Amino acid sequence: MTMHPVQSVRISLAERSYDISIGTDLLSATDQFADLPKASAALIVSNETVAPLYLSRLQATLSLSYRQVHTVVLPDGEAYKHLDTLNTIFDALLAHHCDRKTTLFALGGGVVGDMTGFAAACYMRGVPFVQVPTTLLAQVDSSVGGKTGINHVMGKNMIGAFYQPLKVICDLGTLQTLPVRELSAGLAEVIKYGPIADMEFFVWIEDNLDRLLSRDASALAHAVKRSCEIKAWVVGQDEREAGLRAILNFGHTFGHAIEAGLGYGQWLHGEAVGCGMVMAAELSHRLGGIDADFLARIRTLVARAGLPVTAPILDSTNNVARYMDLMRVDKKAEAGEIKFVVIQKPGVAAVQGAPDALVHAVIQAACA
Numbered sequence: 001m002t003m004h005p006v007q008s009v010r011i012s013l014a015e016r017s018y019d020i021s022i023g024t025d026l027l028s029a030t031d032q033f034a035d036l037p038k039a040s041a042a043l044i045v046s047n048e049t050v051a052p053l054y055l056s057r058l059q060a061t062l063s064l065s066y067r068q069v070h071t072v073v074l075p076d077g078e079a080y081k082h083l084d085t086l087n088t089i090f091d092a093l094l095a096h097h098c099d100r101k102t103t104l105f106a107l108g109g110g111v112v113g114d115m116t117g118f119a120a121a122c123y124m125r126g127v128p129f130v131q132v133p134t135t136l137l138a139q140v141d142s143s144v145g146g147k148t149g150i151n152h153v154m155g156k157n158m159i160g161a162f163y164q165p166l167k168v169i170c171d172l173g174t175l176q177t178l179p180v181r182e183l184s185a186g187l188a189e190v191i192k193y194g195p196i197a198d199m200e201f202f203v204w205i206e207d208n209l210d211r212l213l214s215r216d217a218s219a220l221a222h223a224v225k226r227s228c229e230i231k232a233w234v235v236g237q238d239e240r241e242a243g244l245r246a247i248l249n250f251g252h253t254f255g256h257a258i259e260a261g262l263g264y265g266q267w268l269h270g271e272a273v274g275c276g277m278v279m280a281a282e283l284s285h286r287l288g289g290i291d292a293d294f295l296a297r298i299r300t301l302v303a304r305a306g307l308p309v310t311a312p313i314l315d316s317t318n319n320v321a322r323y324m325d326l327m328r329v330d331k332k333a334e335a336g337e338i339k340f341v342v343i344q345k346p347g348v349a350a351v352q353g354a355p356d357a358l359v360h361a362v363i364q365a366a367c368a
């Protein structure tokens with residue numbers, strides 16, 4: 001793989017500020033880990049798919065800085081992003097007598113990252129943690145910004161905390177082993193940044209999607225860096241989602257309903273978000289925010305990325321009601337009113353409610 005100079009994006013959050021490093025072979029780059037606070041122990045959290053690929057490399061690098069490097073390997077999949085799995089991280093921390101300086105390292109995709117971050121937020125009321133994302137989705141989105149948590153059968157990410165990592169280390173080389181379906185899932189969150197914040201980036205994705213799909217190293221480096229810059233710009237202004245940050249939820253009101261409604265892991269998060277963005281774009285169009293041409297461009301790009309654009313039936317007797325019930329659990333809902341991220345004009349998004357009849361029509365059209 002072509003070597004690129006390490007690039008850096010800063011998340012500015014006063015005393016919780018940190019850097020995202022983006023480069024190749026960073027799992028073995030001792031200097032990337034050298035600036036972390038001194039501690040005697042580290043705990044690497046990974047899963048049964050990622051561990052055989054990358055755990056020994058990270059372990060070797062960390063053993064130069066930490067006297068003890070413990071590991072815990074979780075079962076793989078969204079279906080395991082729940083309380084019992086979280087508990088295995090606490091079990092490992094306690095079994096190894098980890099103190100409050102022990103640093104957790106999340107080595108894996110968004111599932112490992114969200115659970116490790118939440119475990120770090122809770123263990124002894126807070127220990128340091130570092131994100132080492134190995135999926136495209138985690139490198140462009142989930143490792144950044146401090147949303148951590150687990151799912152509940154009733155809704156996605158319903159239990160969690162805002163808790164920032166000390167650092168994010170994106171080794172682009174790990175993306176070469178990612179299954180094609182997971183690469184596509186990551187592209188959903190990359191595409192997301194265009195309509196909500198940066199139309200120049202949207203056009204760049206349209207022009208470079210084939211390079212991204214063929215894992216061209218420079219294209220991936222640009223996609224990760226620009227995505228992180230946009231997320232840094234949003235999170236830097238609104239860490240705990242008082243307002244602006246909710247634009248990062250574009251496609252997620254519908255998407256989370258799909259994930260929970262089908263059962264976690266049936267559709268990947270990125271697949272549900274891809275389809276959810278098409279539905280949210282359709283809603284934006286019906287509300288008068290975007291024209292048919294831009295709606296078609298979003299739909300085409302999502303489909304070209306290998307993502308679904310037809311929504312699943314969640315209930316064969318009353319599908320619309322089932323979607324509505326699931327969306328009422330969404331964290332953006334207020335006093336029972338469902339809120340959507342809508343595109344006001346290409347590159348600008350806002351959060352707002354919508355008439356039920358319009359939402360029903362969008363669901364019916366998307367499931368057709």
Ligand SMILES: NC(=O)c1ccc[n+]([C@@H]2O[C@H](COP(=O)([O-])OP(=O)(O)OC[C@H]3O[C@@H](n4cnc5c(N)ncnc54)[C@H](O)[C@@H]3O)[C@@H](O)[C@H]2O)c1
Binds near residue numbers: 137145177182
């Ligand atoms: N915290 C946030 O801001 C945020 C943002 C977006 C998504 N998320 C969450 O992230 C999760 C989705 O993350 P994801 O798409 O990374 O899924 P994931 O963590 O399930 O990883 C996807 C799959 O790829 C495998 N894998 C990981 N790295 C690999 C590699 N380099 N080579 C081969 N296989 C590899 C994993 O084992 C898994 O099977 C969801 O739970 C979602 O809710 C959180």
Ligand SMILES: O=C(O)C(=O)C[C@@H](O)[C@H](O)[C@H](O)COP(=O)(O)O
Binds near residue numbers: 145156189245252
């Ligand atoms: O960082 C954010 O803010 C996001 O909304 C990013 C999303 O891609 C991500 O899926 C997030 O976990 C969704 O947050 P939630 O608060 O709706 O659970």
Ligand SMILES: [Zn+2]
Binds near residue numbers: 141189252269273
């Ligand atoms: Zn997401």
